Amino acid sequence: MSAGTGPDLDGLPGGVQAAVEAILMVADEPVSEYRIAAALVVPVATVQRVLDRLRAEYDGRAADLGYAGTLEPRGFELRSTGAGWRIYSRSEFAPVVSAFVAEGQTARLSQAALETLAVVAYRQPVSRGRISAIRGVNVDGVVRTLVQRGLIRELERDGESGALRYGTTTLFLEKMGIGSLEELPDIAPHLPGIDQLDHYED
Amino acid sequence: MSAGTGPDLDGLPGGVQAAVEAILMVADEPVSEYRIAAALVVPVATVQRVLDRLRAEYDGRAADLGYAGTLEPRGFELRSTGAGWRIYSRSEFAPVVSAFVAEGQTARLSQAALETLAVVAYRQPVSRGRISAIRGVNVDGVVRTLVQRGLIRELERDGESGALRYGTTTLFLEKMGIGSLEELPDIAPHLPGIDQLDHYED
Amino acid sequence: MHPGELPEPSGPGGFAVRLEDFAGPFEVLLSLIAKHELDITRIALATVTDEFLRYVRALHDVGSARALDEASEFLVVAATLLDLKAARLLPRGEVEDEDDVALLEARDLLFARLLQYKAFKEVAGLLDERMRAESARLPRAVPLEPEAAAVLPELDWRTTPEQLAGIARAVLGARPGTPAEVGVDHLHGAAVTVRDEAETLVGLLEGGVPRSFRALVAGAGSTLAVVVRFLALLEMFRDAVIELSQDAPLGELTVRWTGADIGWTAERLAADGAADGTADAGGAAAGAAAGAVRGEAGTPAGVPA
Numbered sequence: 162m163s164a165g166t167g168p169d170l171d172g173l174p175g176g177v178q179a180a181v182e183a184i185l186m187v188a189d190e191p192v193s194e195y196r197i198a199a200a201l202v203v204p205v206a207t208v209q210r211v212l213d214r215l216r217a218e219y220d221g222r223a224a225d226l227g228y229a230g231t232l233e234p235r236g237f238e239l240r241s242t243g244a245g246w247r248i249y250s251r252s253e254f255a256p257v258v259s260a261f262v263a264e265g266q267t268a269r270l271s272q273a274a275l276e277t278l279a280v281v282a283y284r285q286p287v288s289r290g291r292i293s294a295i296r297g298v299n300v301d302g303v304v305r306t307l308v309q310r311g312l313i314r315e316l317e318r319d320g321e322s323g324a325l326r327y328g329t330t331t332l333f334l335e336k337m338g339i340g341s342l343e344e345l346p347d348i349a350p351h352l353p354g355i356d357q358l359d360h361y362e363d
Numbered sequence: 364m365s366a367g368t369g370p371d372l373d374g375l376p377g378g379v380q381a382a383v384e385a386i387l388m389v390a391d392e393p394v395s396e397y398r399i400a401a402a403l404v405v406p407v408a409t410v411q412r413v414l415d416r417l418r419a420e421y422d423g424r425a426a427d428l429g430y431a432g433t434l435e436p437r438g439f440e441l442r443s444t445g446a447g448w449r450i451y452s453r454s455e456f457a458p459v460v461s462a463f464v465a466e467g468q469t470a471r472l473s474q475a476a477l478e479t480l481a482v483v484a485y486r487q488p489v490s491r492g493r494i495s496a497i498r499g500v501n502v503d504g505v506v507r508t509l510v511q512r513g514l515i516r517e518l519e520r521d522g523e524s525g526a527l528r529y530g531t532t533t534l535f536l537e538k539m540g541i542g543s544l545e546e547l548p549d550i551a552p553h554l555p556g557i558d559q560l561d562h563y564e565d
Numbered sequence: 566m567h568p569g570e571l572p573e574p575s576g577p578g579g580f581a582v583r584l585e586d587f588a589g590p591f592e593v594l595l596s597l598i599a600k601h602e603l604d605i606t607r608i609a610l611a612t613v614t615d616e617f618l619r620y621v622r623a624l625h626d627v628g629s630a631r632a633l634d635e636a637s638e639f640l641v642v643a644a645t646l647l648d649l650k651a652a653r654l655l656p657r658g659e660v661e662d663e664d665d666v667a668l669l670e671a672r673d674l675l676f677a678r679l680l681q682y683k684a685f686k687e688v689a690g691l692l693d694e695r696m697r698a699e700s701a702r703l704p705r706a707v708p709l710e711p712e713a714a715a716v717l718p719e720l721d722w723r724t725t726p727e728q729l730a731g732i733a734r735a736v737l738g739a740r741p742g743t744p745a746e747v748g749v750d751h752l753h754g755a756a757v758t759v760r761d762e763a764e765t766l767v768g769l770l771e772g773g774v775p776r777s778f779r780a781l782v783a784g785a786g787s788t789l790a791v792v793v794r795f796l797a798l799l800e801m802f803r804d805a806v807i808e809l810s811q812d813a814p815l816g817e818l819t820v821r822w823t824g825a826d827i828g829w830t831a832e833r834l835a836a837d838g839a840a841d842g843t844a845d846a847g848g849a850a851a852g853a854a855a856g857a858v859r860g861e862a863g864t865p866a867g868v869p870a
Binding site for chain 2: 319
């Protein structure tokens, strides 16, 4: 199955499937099937098939795998977003798992932080002045908190006003479990006509 | 199986075994069977049994598990060291894992990594939370890179907050061409008093 | 309104109001106003506020942690409603009047602002839900095993101890949140000082020939320089080294030098402390006109370009 130049996966215990698993184990960010295929020197379609199979296996979906009996779900799951594939602990075990992840566990965001984050997510690149105008309060402290949490970051300065503008980070996408900003929930149903909003220039 | 005060593991998919797996999959340092037992509120002997079983399962040792057929080994394995248990990619797959890791890595430290390294060098022992507060961004990924590069390492946990703290390594001294931390150029006159820095507790 | 009746906390929606035209949750009131189904001018905001205060007090009495949250949220919404109402109550007159057009736009803006704020609030709720659901799963992000770490490309190290110390100074010195001084690096534009501009003006006027203000600022080169030159003229007028004359309102402003015999020089502005062009050209002009802006001459002034 493997091309001549790649490692001899068929000779290894568990074959291609185990090789894909081995890579997933060391990835510390979502990985695409293309990167996996490149490392293993196997066709992307093969990797795609293996990933789908692994996901079903971890979820305990015996029927999808063609097994007659039942299959226990594993304590972890394989998830795919636009950014790629990644191993997560299964959500049901959140209460027992959180104690073991040293830091990086973030406390819940305040209502003010959430609203500011929403404005940045949907209006980026956006300056603090504009966020303030929308929220009707000073947002300096909240913006700082969001930057410290790694959820938003400073982007370029606005050409005209020179104001620093902010956008969301890949960590934000991760926390939302999405691969790109296009996957954000649609805001349109909540908004008045977009033409009205365009009055809100800084 | 679980005691009255613990989480209801039997009601969760995969039971105690999946709960242990969930912890092992995302713990970012080796964990002992005692810590797992405490978190799950089950006897240590039970955790020990589950760990042995998981290891046999990952290794594909069907006979040890009482299975009649064969079992494919997984791409990961459970290893036990003095510090505890950890899931690693299976050692046979080192070549493909290496191919994956080496691609997409650069030989130079990023500016973000250098800044974080400078903070650790001059403020050690220091926690990730505090580095984050000083740099104003999330530093989890960068700290991981520096640990992987052998330039910083985990020290003791902070007595009060329990946060892991980091310090530089002898490799760092070697790279800098100095014999000890005392030889680092003095930056004190340019800094605010240490009492002011203490605002940055995690 | 029915005095004596406590508005009831109505589930997660919270605050409800009872008015002549409307009784129900506050959220519904807002959406009716937004949809133009209820005239904002008919709502007695004071009544709404009174009811709200009683509602929050009731929450507080039962020890609900929501009291503070709800209060601050209400303040934002109430302020917007008040703006909205003020705009609606102002006489509009004929639409030909430019001021009226501006007012109408302001009203529309307020509507949009209210709606937009509500939209982001709703979406913030969605983000919260999503992130909470997501945080139940933790991604695997563990340090590389030693074998895999060994294959990382050899580190290309070029940083000297002095460079690292420089980085440390920069990072540890510039702490977020408590800047030692207000950053002005976002203000670009050449430095223009009152003293320098006064010197230029003296050069133009010294011969004794009266010149128009228009001529004096003709070579200024930027709006900022024009503003600072104007400030310099105010300073010179205060020191009685120039005379100003204007034949008719909005007519040509003529400037004449009278300071030759008292030996006035622009250096004096440095010694005295003189008006200083500040960051905002408009603000500086307004301030100077009111005689309010005092500062140190020689301080660079800048405006957003």
